[in-house]
Amino acid sequence: MMKSKNSLIVPKNLELVYSGEDYFSRLEAIIRNSQFEIHMQMYLFENDTTGNRIITALKEAASRNVQIYVLLDGLGSLSFPSETIKEMRQSGINIRFFAPLFSTYTFYIGRRLHRKVIVTDAKTVLIGGINIADKYCGSATEAPWLDYAVQLNGEIAQPLQKLCADIYFKKRRLQNKKIKSSFPVQEDAMVRILQNDWLKGKNEICDAYIKSIRNAKKEIIIVGSYFLPGIRIIRALKKASKNKVKIKLILSGKSDLPLTRRATCFLYGKLLNYNIELYEWNQSILHGKVAVIDGNWTTIGSFNLNNLSSYGSLEMNVEINSALLSKMFQKQLIEIIAQCQNITLNSLKTKNNLFTKTINFLSYCITRIIEIIVTYTPYKRFNN
The missing domain is CATH 3.30.870.10 (Endonuclease Chain A)
Structure with a gap:
């Protein structure tokens, strides 16, 4: 289907990542190598083989006393089982939903958490369009949905981790701040994090x-x-x-x-x-x-x-x-x-x-x- 994936890997602090095993093996490794804190914010998280693979990695990280905060969209992850949520919380994983579809306080259908971002230890970031589900991983008989992400390492992760924490803990004044700076991730590359929230x-x-x-x-x-x-x-x-x-x-x-x-x-x-x-x-x-x-x-x-x-x-x-x-x-x-x-x-x-x-x-x-x-x-x- 796609050729020469390795030729697109830029060494050190910036790497292009594909949907399929490339993305999920990286995500799993990032979680397993975490030491202090993980923030995961995802539109769709399905309770399938791929989802359980990532949940297992998160539970293992929680057993090492890594602080984990998972924020899922209330519509995109509406089918995420309550029993699985209970098990994750019992394992020490903090998990909540952004804008639950059925709320007594607010109603805004269109404002969904559509971003897909993982930040660990204020050092490593994975950002893209790939959700956590079998269809993004693919199988021996079915190609994964075509999508991309970027893995970043270095100081750019620090403001992103703070932003994710502000959103998770509903610090409204702080989460409205923009990440204005461009970050030199290596000699050839300047990177900027862009947000949309009209x-x-x-x-x-x-x-x-x-x-x-x-x-x-x-x-x-x-x-x-x-x-x-x-x-x-x-x-x-x-x-x-x-x-x-x-x-x-x-x-x-x-x-x-x-x-x-x-x-x-x-x-x-x-x-x-x-x-x-x-x-x-x-x-x-x-x-x-x-x-x-x-x-x-x-x-x-x-x-x-x-x-x-x-x-x-x-x-x-x-x-x-x-x-x-x-x-x-x-x-x-x-x-x-x-x-x-x-x-x-x-x-x-x-x-x-x-x-x-x-x-x-x-x-x-x-x-x-x-x-x-x-x-x-x-x-x-x-x-x-």
Whole structure:
């Protein structure tokens, strides 16, 4: 499926990580090597083989008196068994849910904890778009969902651990702070942690995408699961295309959300008219949210190019300014493109009959209405 993974590993403090065994073996090792404190904040944590593997590692760390704080999203991890939660707490693991779906105090459907971040001992960080579940790990007969993460080591972990602690312990004034500094993780690379939480005035990821697209000179490659960008990003892509920037979008050929995929297909004609190249990944479910621009700027994380990520969820991305990593990642994405189906105006005309166009249009309208409902529903307090 994917080739030359080892060629993308940048030594020392910055490493690109793949979904599949690469991610979960690293996560397991990070937990087992922890000495003092672990913070894990995750949208989806399933009680399957992969989930139990990570729970076992967490329990072992707790037995060594490592302080562990697990924060799961109240909707994404709604099915996480209460019996397993009880067992984890009895083992010494602190676990709670962000914005439980059924609460007497608040109701805000769209504001979900969508970030996927693990920090240990204020030294090691794993950030990306990969949840804890079998489908992200894959098996001998089924490829893992295509996604990415970044492992970082060094001083960048210190403010991240503090941020995770502030969120876990609901220190509202402190958790609103931005991580402003760029961190030199090695000679070639400067890294910045970007957040999106529109309700708290954080639009760093969305703004970084728009700025980088507008400033692009040569090439933009975006991997976009659930791709339904707002007008600002559409306009930035259109402007970049007019400036003769080559734009390649790697989108879902298979999706766990068929309605969203149909809605994305509705945009194909407009995107192709902007001279944007479209490629559909059909080897597995596409879940990645990454971009490489001009072989210098890379972003990897949980942020989808849609209004739910822009205006609803808590998201976290890593912004990497590194020619070495960006060019190697760019090469890998070109290998992915070679395995994709190229969507052109001619193939679109062949594939789209009146029925298909109607379904795509209705899917787009329904998806936009759902986005409006869940992202702009007021934050209500039933009890003061």
